[in-house]
Amino acid sequence: MRTYAVIVAGGVGSRMGADIPKQFVEVFGRPVVGYTLESFQRHGDVDEIVVVCIEGWEDVVERYAKRHNITKLSAIVPGGASVQESIRNGVFSLDGKAQPDDIVVVHDSVRPMVDRDVLADVVEKARESGAAVTSMPYNEQIFVVSEDDPEHTSAYIPRETIRRVSTPQAYRFDLLRSAYQEAFDHGIGIDGSHYTNTMMVVLGHTLTLAKGSDRNIKLTTPGDLDMFRSWVTDSEEDWF
Numbered sequence: 001m002r003t004y005a006v007i008v009a010g011g012v013g014s015r016m017g018a019d020i021p022k023q024f025v026e027v028f029g030r031p032v033v034g035y036t037l038e039s040f041q042r043h044g045d046v047d048e049i050v051v052v053c054i055e056g057w058e059d060v061v062e063r064y065a066k067r068h069n070i071t072k073l074s075a076i077v078p079g080g081a082s083v084q085e086s087i088r089n090g091v092f093s094l095d096g097k098a099q100p101d102d103i104v105v106v107h108d109s110v111r112p113m114v115d116r117d118v119l120a121d122v123v124e125k126a127r128e129s130g131a132a133v134t135s136m137p138y139n140e141q142i143f144v145v146s147e148d149d150p151e152h153t154s155a156y157i158p159r160e161t162i163r164r165v166s167t168p169q170a171y172r173f174d175l176l177r178s179a180y181q182e183a184f185d186h187g188i189g190i191d192g193s194h195y196t197n198t199m200m201v202v203l204g205h206t207l208t209l210a211k212g213s214d215r216n217i218k219l220t221t222p223g224d225l226d227m228f229r230s231w232v233t234d235s236e237e238d239w240f
Contacts, residue, residue, distance in 0.1 A: 010079025126170035
């Protein structure tokens with residue numbers, strides 16, 4: 001049984017306010033996606049890496065991989081018009097290579113601080129159940145906005161009943177491949193803010209909750225980059 005990582009680097013990231021896609025913004029001389037690739041390269045559970053790349057930046061990924069010995073990189077595939085189309089492209093690129101019971105990890109390139117044990121846990125749980133997602137407890141109170149008056153509320157959601165989820169997510173290949181085929185054939189779970197996990201739930205699949213980490217932030221704003229720089233300065237070895 002092999003494990004493939006589909007690293008999604010197909011977005012523009014306009015909220016970062018940079019002149020280039022945020023996954024290629026450099027931190028201490030390395031692009032953000034480079035840190036992500038190195039995390040997956042060093043992880044013993046990952047056999048191959050597929051990068052779904054925004055058009056025009058493929059050479060940057062390829063040069064970085066050669067320079068930094070990212071030997072697990074097996075393919076760079078084009079991104080799509082949406083994040084779901086990009087992920088689908090990455091999953092479909094495994095046709096003829098991945099076996100039905102192989103595991104596919106889907107991960108955002110702009111989450112460079114994925115801990116070793118977080119990745120190991122989501123892969124292990126996907127091997128057991130077929131579908132797993134990184135998760136964390138939600139520690140704030142959640143109130144529901146009134147339908148009649150958005151400035152008032154009279155209902156809340158007990159925080160013990162919810163989890164916040166992110167990538168890495170992991171799925172058995174045959175399950176994931178058929179889900180994306182069904183989703184795009186029928187236009188289910190692929191629009192707006194949908195991601196692999198929400199699509200799977202909409203299609204009727206159950207996800208296993210795997211462990212997460214507060215450091216596994218998504219680099220979306222300049223403030224996120226500042227936080228990432230601070231963590232890198234403290235110690236790479238804690239999370240590589």
